[in-house]
Each structure stands twice: as structure tokens, then as C-alpha cells.
Amino acid sequence: MLIQPAFKLGFWTLLVFSYLQYGWAAKCGANSPSVRQTQVGFGDPPKFMVEIQNNCPMCPAIDIHVKCGSFSQTLVDPSLFKVLGYNDCVVNGGLPLAPLQKISFNYSHQKFLMSLSTWYFQCE
Numbered sequence: 001m002l003i004q005p006a007f008k009l010g011f012w013t014l015l016v017f018s019y020l021q022y023g024w025a026a027k028c029g030a031n032s033p034s035v036r037q038t039q040v041g042f043g044d045p046p047k048f049m050v051e052i053q054n055n056c057p058m059c060p061a062i063d064i065h066v067k068c069g070s071f072s073q074t075l076v077d078p079s080l081f082k083v084l085g086y087n088d089c090v091v092n093g094g095l096p097l098a099p100l101q102k103i104s105f106n107y108s109h110q111k112f113l114m115s116l117s118t119w120y121f122q123c124e
């Protein structure tokens with residue numbers, strides 16, 4: 001009695017998940033979001049420009065998390081880049097970046113290493 005609904009749910013979850021996977025593969029290819037830093041100021045402290053871009057030409061990217069070390073929230077507007085905890089920052093409040101949309105901000109501090117952590121593509 002209990003097994004069957006659980007099985008059905010599992011089946012549908014798998015089906016939907018496979019479809020989403022297929023959607024990404026077909027529409028986004030290997031175009032995962034990029035996180036780039038460029039040094040733009042050479043004083044003390046140095047200044048860095050951070051650019052985060054959704055490189056998928058067809059689907060919005062949502063809930064983009066970045067490994068950000070001990071990045072400090074005081075350096076940036078949290079609506080652009082919110083520090084959730086050590087090594088976990090979220091871009092644009094977790095809201096979608098449109099296809100090919102880029103957000104950018106600058107911070108003045110010793111460099112914090114950053115790299116892409118997790119995200120989802122929202123393909124129809």
C-alpha cells in the first residue's frame with residue numbers, strides 16, 4: 001500500500017529529472033556559468049572586478065552559488081552577491097540570470113579566490 005505511491009513518485013521524479021537534464025544538454029551544451037576576476041586597481045588594497053555570466057544562450061540560470069572563501073559582505077551589495085556562509089555566496093539573490101546576462105561588481109581588498117559551485121538551468 002505504501003510502496004506503490006512512493007514508486008510512482010520516484011518514477012515521475014526520474015522522468016522530470018531526465019527531461020530537465022536533456023533540456024540542458026540540448027540547449028546549454030557545456031556552457032556553465034562563468035566566474036571571472038580581473039584586477040582593475042593596483043593600489044593598496046588592490047581592486048578586483050568580478051563578472052558572473054550565464055553562458056547558456058537559451059535558458060535562464062538560477063540559484064548560482066559561488067565558492068567565495070571568507071569574502072566579506074561589507075564589500076558588496078547583498079542583492080548582487082550575498083554571503084551565506086564560509087565559501088558559499090549566492091548570485092543575484094538566487095534569482096535568474098537571463099540567457100547570456102552578466103552581473104558585475106568591484107571590490108577593494110586582497111584577492112578572494114572564487115569559483116563556480118552549483119546552479120540550475122531553467123529550461124522550458
Ligand SMILES: *[C@@H]1O[C@H](CO)[C@@H](O)[C@H](O)[C@H]1NC(C)=O
Nearest residue numbers: 040041047048049104105106
Ligand atoms: C569596476 O572597475 C572598472 C575599472 O575601474 C570599471 O570600468 C567598471 O565600471 C567598474 N564596475 C562597477 C560595477 O563599478
